[in-house]
Amino acid sequence: MNARVSKSRYERLLPKLRNELLDAQARLREDGSFALALILTGVPAAGRSETVNELLEWLDPKHISVHALRAPDREDRQRPPLWRYWRTLPARGRMAFYFGGWYSEYLALALHSPGKARRLSERLFERIRSLETMLAADGVRVVKLHLHTDAKTQRKRLARLSADQLTRWRTTREDRWLARHYKQVARASARVVKATDQAAAPWHVIDGTDEEHRLLTVGRVLRDELRKTLRQASAKKKARSPRRSSNRRASLSLTAPATAQTDEEYEIALAKLQGRLASLTRRTRFGRHALVLAFEGLDAAGQGGAIRRITHALDARQYQVIPVVAPTAEESSYPYLWRFWRYVPELGSITIYDRSWYGRVLVERVRGLTPEADWRRAFAEIREFELELTEHGVAVAKFWLDVSKEEQLERFRAREADSLRRFKVDKEDWANRRYYDAYRSAAAEMIKRTDAESARWTLIAADDKKMARLAVLKTVCEAVERALD
Incomplete structure (x- = not known):
């Protein structure tokens, strides 16, 4: 001194x-x-x-x-x-x-x-x-x-x-x-x-x-x-030399949605779940919490449709949907999680991520877009990020929507044939089909390493879109109810 x-x-x-x-x-x-x-x-x-x-x-x-x-x-x-x-x-x-x-x-x-x-x-x-x-x-x-x-x-x-x-x-x-x-x-x-x-x-x-x-x-x-x-x-x-992950085969334990219903039964069940969610998110107690939903899954598994059925139950002033694509030049100039922290909701609000921070351990891993050391490190960083959210009263629900290879192909072809929906499939989607098994294997490890009591994964077999949507809505309602208890 x-x-x-x-x-x-x-x-x-x-x-x-x-x-x-x-x-x-x-x-x-x-x-x-x-x-x-x-x-x-x-x-x-x-x-x-x-x-x-x-x-x-x-x-x-x-x-x-x-x-x-x-x-x-x-x-x-x-x-x-x-x-x-x-x-x-x-x-x-x-x-x-x-x-x-x-x-x-x-x-x-x-x-x-x-x-x-x-x-x-x-x-x-x-x-x-x-x-x-x-x-x-x-x-x-x-x-x-x-x-x-x-x-x-x-x-x-x-x-x-x-x-x-x-x-x-x-x-x-x-x-x-x-x-x-x-x-x-x-x-x-x-x-x-x-x-x-x-x-x-x-x-x-x-x-x-x-x-x-x-x-x-x-x-x-x-x-x-x-x-x-x-x-x-x-x-x-x-x-630094990014390379594709070896992706050993691993299995996904999927939640099978309820058995198929008639259109009328589906609409009734949908309306009940949407009403339940609307009631929960309008309670005074919800103002002391927030909700983060993260959607992942195979291409054409129905993430967008599931999200729309959720937002139809919400006050438009209460939520934001963040579609996650390749990072912009600005986003790439910051640490990886920066662009997700930007949209963390205030208490009483909801953020829905259409794709999420799990891209680092999914597409970036499978396609060799980031070094192995980075995506391996990401598991711990993601767990800490989600812990930060839940400790502050944010309910976190994460979804993996899975679709069979045959159903995915059928949906791709249907989109291409529909002039109003053809924008939903592009060359990148077709290219990703080559990595179908690799994505599912990476997802299995991702879920195993990031599933937590306070931020659970829900895995849904989504070949039946309507039943998958009901399963998602039911899970969201349950997540909010746990937070409010």
């Missing part, structure tokens, strides 16, 4: 460091394969704000966003805690600086509700470790800095700032409260560092007592992290 750098030495070393940082930032943009998220925590008056201001002077600020997120507002509280951070992640080639970042929730609890912090800390830290591991593996380098100073220095700085009319605005009531509880702040910070320090996102604890030492140290850490990640990105590009 109390490391110092003279002003003359600082001024001598700074130009070279600034050039190195600018060069690393330019290479980050040129490489375009990763982003950098810089998180700054620290005690009040340790120099976080001054440090960020200086970094923005040294670097090209056009390619940096700064986030000082306050206590969650109404929109934030309507969704899982990590939602607001996913929204602010930097795209590949860019940097984002966070004051506190996703550590703010625990630090606030530790200081203002220590009992609650002790009860929740294990899960909060697990959530953070999982997030940072996923980000590091999916193109976001997380650099974590904790700026520290001793209590005596902190008191002097706050007193000096408060005494000057021109700098008084830089101190807040919260800063003064935290200064009075210095030991409590230091203990909470030490626990955070110890619990979340990991190879994927290590902590750098920096003495903030001397300004010149602090700025040089932060600049060097940022430069070194950029250089290290650029080297890793270069090596990864050389080694």
